[in-house]
Amino acid sequence: xxxxxxxxxxxxxxxxxxxxxGKPSGVGQRPALLIIDVQYRTVGTRPMPFFEAIKExxxxxxxxxxxxxxxxxxxxxxxxxxxxxxxYPHVAPKVRNEGGRLAEKIPGIMNIxxxxxxxxxxxxxxxxxxxxxxxHPSAFFATALASHLIDLQADTLVVTGCSTSxxxxxxxxxxxxxxxxxxxxxxxxxxxxxxxxxxxxxxMSEKYADVSSTxxxxxxxxxxxxxx
Amino acid sequence: xxxxxxxxxxxxxxxxxxxxxGKPSGVGQRPALLIIDVQYRTVGTRPMPFFEAIKExxxxxxxxxxxxxxxxxxxxxxxxxxxxxxxYPHVAPKVRNEGGRLAEKIPGIMNIxxxxxxxxxxxxxxxxxxxxxxxHPSAFFATALASHLIDLQADTLVVTGCSTSxxxxxxxxxxxxxxxxxxxxxxxxxxxxxxxxxxxxxxMSEKYADVSSTxxxxxxxxxxxxxx
Amino acid sequence: xxxxxxxxxxxxxxxxxxxxxGKPSGVGQRPALLIIDVQYRTVGTRPMPFFEAIKExxxxxxxxxxxxxxxxxxxxxxxxxxxxxxxYPHVAPKVRNEGGRLAEKIPGIMNIxxxxxxxxxxxxxxxxxxxxxxxHPSAFFATALASHLIDLQADTLVVTGCSTSxxxxxxxxxxxxxxxxxxxxxxxxxxxxxxxxxxxxxxMSEKYADVSSTxxxxxxxxxxxxxx
Amino acid sequence: xxxxxxxxxxxxxxxxxxxxxGKPSGVGQRPALLIIDVQYRTVGTRPMPFFEAIKExxxxxxxxxxxxxxxxxxxxxxxxxxxxxxxYPHVAPKVRNEGGRLAEKIPGIMNIxxxxxxxxxxxxxxxxxxxxxxxHPSAFFATALASHLIDLQADTLVVTGCSTSxxxxxxxxxxxxxxxxxxxxxxxxxxxxxxxxxxxxxxMSEKYADVSSTxxxxxxxxxxxxxx
Numbered sequence: 001x002x003x004x005x006x007x008x009x010x011x012x013x014x015x016x017x018x019x020x021x022g023k024p025s026g027v028g029q030r031p032a033l034l035i036i037d038v039q040y041r042t043v044g045t046r047p048m049p050f051f052e053a054i055k056e057x058x059x060x061x062x063x064x065x066x067x068x069x070x071x072x073x074x075x076x077x078x079x080x081x082x083x084x085x086x087x088y089p090h091v092a093p094k095v096r097n098e099g100g101r102l103a104e105k106i107p108g109i110m111n112i113x114x115x116x117x118x119x120x121x122x123x124x125x126x127x128x129x130x131x132x133x134x135x136h137p138s139a140f141f142a143t144a145l146a147s148h149l150i151d152l153q154a155d156t157l158v159v160t161g162c163s164t165s166x167x168x169x170x171x172x173x174x175x176x177x178x179x180x181x182x183x184x185x186x187x188x189x190x191x192x193x194x195x196x197x198x199x200x201x202x203x204m205s206e207k208y209a210d211v212s213s214t215x216x217x218x219x220x221x222x223x224x225x226x227x228x
Numbered sequence: 229x230x231x232x233x234x235x236x237x238x239x240x241x242x243x244x245x246x247x248x249x250g251k252p253s254g255v256g257q258r259p260a261l262l263i264i265d266v267q268y269r270t271v272g273t274r275p276m277p278f279f280e281a282i283k284e285x286x287x288x289x290x291x292x293x294x295x296x297x298x299x300x301x302x303x304x305x306x307x308x309x310x311x312x313x314x315x316y317p318h319v320a321p322k323v324r325n326e327g328g329r330l331a332e333k334i335p336g337i338m339n340i341x342x343x344x345x346x347x348x349x350x351x352x353x354x355x356x357x358x359x360x361x362x363x364h365p366s367a368f369f370a371t372a373l374a375s376h377l378i379d380l381q382a383d384t385l386v387v388t389g390c391s392t393s394x395x396x397x398x399x400x401x402x403x404x405x406x407x408x409x410x411x412x413x414x415x416x417x418x419x420x421x422x423x424x425x426x427x428x429x430x431x432m433s434e435k436y437a438d439v440s441s442t443x444x445x446x447x448x449x450x451x452x453x454x455x456x
Numbered sequence: 457x458x459x460x461x462x463x464x465x466x467x468x469x470x471x472x473x474x475x476x477x478g479k480p481s482g483v484g485q486r487p488a489l490l491i492i493d494v495q496y497r498t499v500g501t502r503p504m505p506f507f508e509a510i511k512e513x514x515x516x517x518x519x520x521x522x523x524x525x526x527x528x529x530x531x532x533x534x535x536x537x538x539x540x541x542x543x544y545p546h547v548a549p550k551v552r553n554e555g556g557r558l559a560e561k562i563p564g565i566m567n568i569x570x571x572x573x574x575x576x577x578x579x580x581x582x583x584x585x586x587x588x589x590x591x592h593p594s595a596f597f598a599t600a601l602a603s604h605l606i607d608l609q610a611d612t613l614v615v616t617g618c619s620t621s622x623x624x625x626x627x628x629x630x631x632x633x634x635x636x637x638x639x640x641x642x643x644x645x646x647x648x649x650x651x652x653x654x655x656x657x658x659x660m661s662e663k664y665a666d667v668s669s670t671x672x673x674x675x676x677x678x679x680x681x682x683x684x
Numbered sequence: 685x686x687x688x689x690x691x692x693x694x695x696x697x698x699x700x701x702x703x704x705x706g707k708p709s710g711v712g713q714r715p716a717l718l719i720i721d722v723q724y725r726t727v728g729t730r731p732m733p734f735f736e737a738i739k740e741x742x743x744x745x746x747x748x749x750x751x752x753x754x755x756x757x758x759x760x761x762x763x764x765x766x767x768x769x770x771x772y773p774h775v776a777p778k779v780r781n782e783g784g785r786l787a788e789k790i791p792g793i794m795n796i797x798x799x800x801x802x803x804x805x806x807x808x809x810x811x812x813x814x815x816x817x818x819x820h821p822s823a824f825f826a827t828a829l830a831s832h833l834i835d836l837q838a839d840t841l842v843v844t845g846c847s848t849s850x851x852x853x854x855x856x857x858x859x860x861x862x863x864x865x866x867x868x869x870x871x872x873x874x875x876x877x878x879x880x881x882x883x884x885x886x887x888m889s890e891k892y893a894d895v896s897s898t899x900x901x902x903x904x905x906x907x908x909x910x911x912x
Contacts, residue, residue, distance in 0.1 A: 007235075007423060008421065008423050008424065009423065012420075012421040012422070012423055012424070015278055015279070015282075015420050015421065016420065016421070018279065018282055018286075019282050019286040019287065019288075019336065019420065020286050020334060020335060020336030020337070021333070021334050021336075022333070022334075023332060023333055023334065023335060024332070024333075025329055025332045025333060026332075050243055051243070051246065054243075054246055054247050058246075058247040058248050059247065060247075095587075098586070098600075098604075100407040100603060100604075100607045101253055101404050101407050101408070101409065101410075101436075101607075102404075104251060104252070104253045104254075105249070105250070105251055105252075105253055105404075105434075105435060105436065106248060106249050106250075106251065106435065107248060107251060108247065108248030108249075109248070130554070131551075135600060136404075136405040136600070136603070137401055137404075137405060137435075137436075138401065138402075138405065141402075141405045141600075142405075142598060142599055142600040142603065143598055144554075144591060144592070144597075144598040146830065146862060147556060147592070147598065147861060147862050147863045148554075148556075148863070149834075150833075150834065150839075150862050150863045150864060151556045151557075151863035153837065153839060155834075155837060165427075165431045165435075166431075166435060169431075170398070170401045173365055173366065173398045173401075174366075174369075176329050176330075176333075176365075177364040177365060177366065177369045177370075177831060178830060178831050178834050179328040179329050179831045179832070179834045179835035180329070180834060181329065182329075192240075192243050192244065192247065193236065193240040193243065193244070194240070195235060195236050195237065195240055195427060196236065196240070196427055196430065196431055199423060199424055199427035199428075200427075200431070202421075202424065203393045203394075203397075203424055203428070206333075207333055207334065207365075207393075207394060208329075208333065208365075323815075326814070326828075326832075328831060328832075328835045329835075358782070359779075363828060364828070364831070369828075370826060370827055370828040370831065371826055372782075372819060372820070372825075372826040374602065374634060375633060375634050375635045375784060375820070375826065376635070376782075376784075377606075378605075378606065378611075378634050378635045378636060379635035379784045379785075381609065381611060383606075383609060405603060406602060406603050406606050407603045407604070407606045407607035408606060463691075463879060464877065464879050464880065465879065468876075468877040468878070468879055468880070471734055471735070471738075471876050471877065472876065472877070474735065474738055474742075475738050475742040475743065475744075475792065475876065476742050476790060476791060476792030476793070477789070477790050477792075478789070478790075479788060479789055479790065479791060480788070480789075481785055481788045481789055482788075506699055507699070507702065510699075510702055510703050514702075514703040514704050515703065516703075556863040557709055557860050557863050557864070557865065557866075557892075558860075560707060560708070560709045560710075561705070561706070561707055561708075561709055561860075561890075561891055561892065562704060562705050562706075562707065562891065563704060563707060564703065564704030564705075565704070592860075592861040593857055593860075593861060593891075593892075594857065594858075594861065597858075597861045598861075621883075621887045621891075622887075622891060625887075626854070626857045629821055629822065629854045629857075630822075630825075632785050632786075632789075632820075632821075633820040633821060633822065633825045633826075635784040635785050636785070637785065638785075648696075648699050648700065648703065649692065649696040649699065649700070649886075650696070651691060651692050651693065651696055651883060652692065652696070652883055652886065652887055655849075655879060655880055655883035655884075656883075656887070658877075658880065659849045659850075659853075659880055659884070662789075663789055663790065663821075663849075663850060664785075664789065664821075
């Protein structure tokens with residue numbers, strides 16, 4: 001059962017299969033983990049239902065974020081054990097005159113309390129990780145992410161965090177365009193809309209990335225040799 | 229009635245509204261029209277039901293493409309009359325060793341007959357238009373689109389063509405990130421999945437672009453002065 | 457007399473003229489000022505001869521920096537008076553694991569005292585200016601500079617700061633590639649090598665930018681209307 | 685003796701050394717060869733003195749191009765023998781409305797005869813090589829070069845062709861910024877100005893690349909294992 005089976009009809013899935021979409025890319029030999037925007041501003045300072053959570057931060061995703069958080073921790077533990085690189089693209093605090101189109105489309109996003117920008121304790125960076133402040137959806141846009149991945153000789157990106165339909169989706173498309181192999185664990189990404197979450201997973205699975213559960217992905221990654 | 233009203237529940241839409249998403253960007257003073265991938269490979273050489281169409285080209289979208297084609301023609305007529313710029317990001321024929329991740333995810337896409345790459349007669353470029361061959365989802369990736377738009381001093385992009393969940397979506401995200409105002413006429417973009425079409429329109433409307441009907445968009449663009 | 461006349465022979469200059477290089481781009485209607493890397497790390501905390509200056513910061517350029525500083529102030533005064541945008545691409549403090557190739561080629565650049573990263577008092581930003589931290593030569597690489605310029609609808613960049621052969625040169629090439637008109641005031645950019653300074657000005661003048669004195673440039677910019 | 689020793693004074697070189705510039709990057713394990721713009725438009729259809737050559741194509745570099753051509757052939761032979769990737773960034777024919785700033789700075793560049801765009805016979809591509817048409821100085825700008833290099837898992841670029849002060853220089857800066865190791869064989873790149881050639885080699889050597897003779901570079905590359 002795929003996460004989108006209740007949203008994308010069997011006929012539509014058949015249309016993609018008939019057209020030859022959705023083949024697997026597989027993983028390579030040098031994975032890197034992206035943990036995107038897992039800051040209190042998307043998770044809340046504690047698990048709360050969505051409509052309560054957005055009173056704390058309008059960008060909160062509510063309880064689904066905490067479910068995903070557990071799976072991100074599992075992946076992070078594997079990457080720590082293997083000594084593989086972990087990168088944290090994250091939203092940088094907004095400055096008054098930097099809004100552009102973002103401030104027009106989502107004005108509330110310009111006024112988040114400072115604590116909202118802190119990394120969530122459970123997955124926080126450690127010394128040696130790479131921090132990438134960003135102000136746009138894609139983790140590649142206006143950041144040195146590509147330069148870091150080339151320096152690390154990464155060939156495979158595991159993309160986690162939020163939102164599935166926003167920064168995760170656009171980072172995955174750019175990673176695909178740059179020819180990295182991309183794996184998206186569907187239970188380690190989260191979104192404020194369950195329908196949009198499911199459909200974006202479907203889109204990514206058909207066109208840009210291999211989508212599986214965290215458990216399945218860990219079983220695929222586990223046998224790969226650690227970084228020399 | 230929005231194109232996504234039957235797909236995204238009222239509760240989910242309310243979640244976005246409560247979080248302050250989906251405000252309009254409006255249009256500027258210097259619009260440019262993008263007609264993305266409107267080639268026979270996505271439309272077919274004649275209107276056919278989807279499962280018949282993909283026998284001709286696996287990348288065909290079937291009858292929905294022909295419905296959108298009429299609306300693209302209306303927008304194109306307005307841009308011709310105003311003397312505004314029209315740009316054609318389009319899929320360049322594939323070369324054997326250029327597949328990368330694309331050839332892994334969608335192998336069928338590597339073997340499309342030459343006529344599939346021709347522009348559809350109804351919207352074909354005329355002398356003075358800008359043609360942008362591309363090999364990736366976004367019309368900005370590995371193309372000079374940004375350079376052309378800066379040279380044209382465009383401030384607003386009208387994005388049409390296909391697929392809604394593929395090249396349209398990723399081009400819209402990049403245009404938004406570059407701070408262009410973006411308008412997406414929902415009946416002038418098309419996709420092989422009606423659910424994915426609707427949800428991607430919702431995502432774009434909430435975060436990156438103003439989504440309306442072609443008719444509404446034309447009424448907004450009509451009063452803008454022509455390019456001096 | 458051009459700044460490169462004693463370095464590039466008349467025969468070489470004639471070769472470029474005969475080949476049709478070096479025509480002027482002119483300026484547009486919406487200039488923006490880039491002040492690149494004018495931080496104490498490139499200027500020193502006071503005017504000192506080069507070999508003394510590099511004892512304070514190995515990246516110092518010595519007395520030539522202070523000469524240029526006066527001309528940057530003149531341009532900045534004009535932009536303040538006109539209400540035109542001023543942007544500060546500047547070197548962000550280095551982090552241990554972010555060196556990549558830079559740390560290999562110029563290891564000393566990784567250990568500059570914190571005060572070196574402060575903006576020089578005479579040209580420091582004021583509220584409303586745009587600050588762009590960067591870690592690569594070009595002010596466009598891995599920054600949102602293009603997004604800001606599109607949002608500002610800038611059509612012309614005046615590029616000042618340092619070094620002529622490093623960050624100035626590479627920013628000018630990217631600005632040219634993006635189709636901005638580029639003006640480089642030769643006495644408002646500086647470099648640790650006078651020969652390299654002169655030849656890079658020649659290269660830019662022949663291929664990418666209009667090069668003149670600050671005085672000449674101000675006389676060209678002065679008549680342009682202020683931003684509405 | 686370095687190629688810039690007669691152009692950059694000992695004092696200036698000492699200034700760079702004292703400031704800690706110019707350390708070697710070395711080469712990695714997976715080199716790729718870039719042959720930039722080695723088309724008849726930069727070389728001429730036969731060796732001719734500069735002022736005669738530019739009558740054929742204003743973009744010709746004259747006899748220095750033919751000297752470099754021999755060295756590029758040596759490097760190409762090594763890459764063929766090793767089975768390493770060879771990529772050809774090259775100037776695409778100009779289209780009337782695509783000039784932008786280039787057409788303003790160098791109008792003659794817009795009207796080159798078709799044969800000028802053909803690859804020079806001695807180094808022409810073979811089946812399996814990657815061709816990258818471009819319209820801007822850097823081989824990375826508006827091309828899929830980065831995507832190809834990531835797909836090839838290249839870690840080192842050997843950059844040859846022309847012009848040293850134009851497309852070579854800007855490609856080298858972008859390659860450096862992306863964290864590829866960069867080697868520039870000084871006798872396999874060429875330029876219409878000997879002074880600018882020498883100074884750009886100096887700039888690249890101090891900041892972005894390892895510069896050596898083709899002979900030295902081949903001795904460094906020869907021991908590296910062939911691509912599996």
